[in-house]
Amino acid sequence: MSNEKTMDNESTMELMARAAGQEAPEAQAAPAAPAPKDKPQYPSVALLTCPNCGQKQFKIIGTKGSLGKAIVGAGMFGAVGNMVMDSRSKENFELLPVKYQCLSCKNKFEALPLVAEDEEVLDTPCTIVFHRLGSPVGMAVSQQVFLNGVKIGSVKNKADLEFQTHTKQNTIFVTDQYGVAFPGEYTFTAENGGFVEINYKRKFL
Numbered sequence: 001m002s003n004e005k006t007m008d009n010e011s012t013m014e015l016m017a018r019a020a021g022q023e024a025p026e027a028q029a030a031p032a033a034p035a036p037k038d039k040p041q042y043p044s045v046a047l048l049t050c051p052n053c054g055q056k057q058f059k060i061i062g063t064k065g066s067l068g069k070a071i072v073g074a075g076m077f078g079a080v081g082n083m084v085m086d087s088r089s090k091e092n093f094e095l096l097p098v099k100y101q102c103l104s105c106k107n108k109f110e111a112l113p114l115v116a117e118d119e120e121v122l123d124t125p126c127t128i129v130f131h132r133l134g135s136p137v138g139m140a141v142s143q144q145v146f147l148n149g150v151k152i153g154s155v156k157n158k159a160d161l162e163f164q165t166h167t168k169q170n171t172i173f174v175t176d177q178y179g180v181a182f183p184g185e186y187t188f189t190a191e192n193g194g195f196v197e198i199n200y201k202r203k204f205l
């Protein structure tokens, strides 16, 4: 009689264990099940390769004169809107193919970002603060900041832009107001819940 409670506890635990045991094989049996439709998709350029030679080292040319059609709205990468904390830019973002030049074969091509693979996605997003340091050259011009091939927003002289990344490997580049990329890009590996500060003054410092 005195161990009745213990028995109850044990049977509850048994039930829970059995329930867990039933779920596990199901999950293992269907590894190729399609991802749920509401699963967020994050842009990534980590696996982008030259369509001509397959190499992964590029010079970023920018979005100017891009032949591809801009995709406007939050349809393709639902999470892109969430990367920008500024609510004004959250509603309407523009996704334009970015022009690259392969450093190996000099082939120029345009590409949209790829959807990040599961193992590339962070459990907790990493926050990025982009500081545009004051520069008397072109100070009136707003610069466009791109994360993983997607325009995050524009940043004025001596201003900051705060956003988040959901992927481990990241590439940031900056263009002028016409979409011409400034030389150089910033690549880094983000950590779960991390915080990255980037200083920029016409180049990454």
Ligand SMILES: [Zn+2]
Pocket: 050, 051, 052, 053, 054, 055, 102, 103, 104, 105, 106, 107
């Ligand atoms: Zn190539």
